[in-house]
Amino acid sequence: MTTPAAPSSNPSASSHEKLLPAEKRNRKRGTGSLAILLVSPAAAVLGLVAGYPILAAFRESLFAAQSGLDSSGFVQDGERFAGLDHYLDIFRGQAGERFWNAFANTTMFTFTTVLVEVLLGIAMALVMHKVVRGRGIVRASILVPWAIPTVVSALLWQWIFQADGVANAVLGHEILWTTDGIASQLAVIVADTWKTAPFVALLVLAGLQLIPAEVYEAARVDGASAWQQFTRLTMPLIRPVLLVAVLFRLLDALRMFDLPYVLVGAHKNSVETLSMLAYDEAANTRYGPAAAYSVVLFFYVAAVAFVFVRILGAEVFSTESASKQKTPREEERRITTGATA
Numbered sequence: 001m002t003t004p005a006a007p008s009s010n011p012s013a014s015s016h017e018k019l020l021p022a023e024k025r026n027r028k029r030g031t032g033s034l035a036i037l038l039v040s041p042a043a044a045v046l047g048l049v050a051g052y053p054i055l056a057a058f059r060e061s062l063f064a065a066q067s068g069l070d071s072s073g074f075v076q077d078g079e080r081f082a083g084l085d086h087y088l089d090i091f092r093g094q095a096g097e098r099f100w101n102a103f104a105n106t107t108m109f110t111f112t113t114v115l116v117e118v119l120l121g122i123a124m125a126l127v128m129h130k131v132v133r134g135r136g137i138v139r140a141s142i143l144v145p146w147a148i149p150t151v152v153s154a155l156l157w158q159w160i161f162q163a164d165g166v167a168n169a170v171l172g173h174e175i176l177w178t179t180d181g182i183a184s185q186l187a188v189i190v191a192d193t194w195k196t197a198p199f200v201a202l203l204v205l206a207g208l209q210l211i212p213a214e215v216y217e218a219a220r221v222d223g224a225s226a227w228q229q230f231t232r233l234t235m236p237l238i239r240p241v242l243l244v245a246v247l248f249r250l251l252d253a254l255r256m257f258d259l260p261y262v263l264v265g266a267h268k269n270s271v272e273t274l275s276m277l278a279y280d281e282a283a284n285t286r287y288g289p290a291a292a293y294s295v296v297l298f299f300y301v302a303a304v305a306f307v308f309v310r311i312l313g314a315e316v317f318s319t320e321s322a323s324k325q326k327t328p329r330e331e332e333r334r335i336t337t338g339a340t341a
Contacts, residue, residue, distance in 0.1 A: 054298060061086050061291035086292035098277065099293070103300075106273045108185070109260075110253040113192045118246060120193065121200025128201065129208045139205075146198035154262035157191040161263075184264045184271050192259055196252070200245045207241030208234070247308055254301045274300070 064082040090099045128139050145153065160166045161177035168174050177187040211234070219229050235242075257275035264271045266280060274297045281290035 054295075057291045057294050057298075060287055061295050062288075064288045065285075082288060086288045087296070089289065090292060090296065095289075098272075099274075101269055102272045102274045102277045105185075105271060106254060106256065106275075106300075109188060109192070109256055109273065110250060113189055113196070113253055114246060114249045116189070116193045117197040117200050117249060118242070120197040121245070122204055122242075124197065124201035125204035125208055128205050142201060143198045145194050146196065146202070148195070150195060150258045151262055153191060153195045154259050157187065157194075158263050161187050178264050180264075180268050180270050182270070184268060188260045188263060188271055191263055192253070192256070195259070196249065200242075200249060203241050203245040204238055207238035211237050247305065250304055250308060251301060254304060255297065 062082060062084075063079040064085065065079050089095050124142050128135070128142060131138050148156075158178060162168075163174055163176065165177075167177060175183050177183050215233065216229060219233060224233070255275050256273050257279065260268075260271040260273060261276055261279075266272075266276065274293060278290050278293035278297065281287075281293060
């Protein structure tokens, strides 16, 4: 025989346990409300600064200016609803040829300059990180080009790439760098790389300084070569910082305007970008097509950022993967194990 369980001396205990899920829900609801309250000022400013111009540009792209006389002989003034006519005009006729040329130039400049800048930025960061004597002078000299305004940098390189400039004097050949053609594209790539590679180097240097020196010492003791330390220790540990630097440079290069505009000039097929195309339309008071080009460029930039974060940066911008990321000690143990094997 079993003795029946005695009734609980505290009848409120079971009811308290039943109320726990409700309390948790209320607590989560209160935390969410507090988070919304704290984020709302920044969201309002962001919507005013970024959201409103985007909506205004999209609205402008749906309208066209009208002028002349109507069927009754009255002067037409103002604007009319054009629908998607401006977007359709982008992809057909002479405007379509100009758009695809600008699109190709923008894509080529973006991926070429970013690739070269990442390679040079990593090299410069390693030099700044390893140098002992004159470290401040070396870092300042590398970061000076990034501090120079882009327009000033373009004027400087325009002087270098003149027909009687420094570049032709060094090469011993007279090349028309700032007229048109492949030479102009190469001039833009060189100038942009010189200007923004220090930005990548600065971010990579910050990542290098976060790696404990003991990790490299343990790897050297266990027989890891310098190349193994770089490829299997340095690169994995600076990968989050490097991906952020690449993302920033991609978004910046996709809207390239001032450097080719000042260095080479407007209406040059070899260097005309989407930003230059939109500016040219707006400068000629064709605001509808200019807004359409701007909206297309916005969606292009958003698509590149989404694909980059979704595929390459998923482990960096994901909280779940961040919790699974190896610590420097675990990474060092994995590398040294592979080196001794």
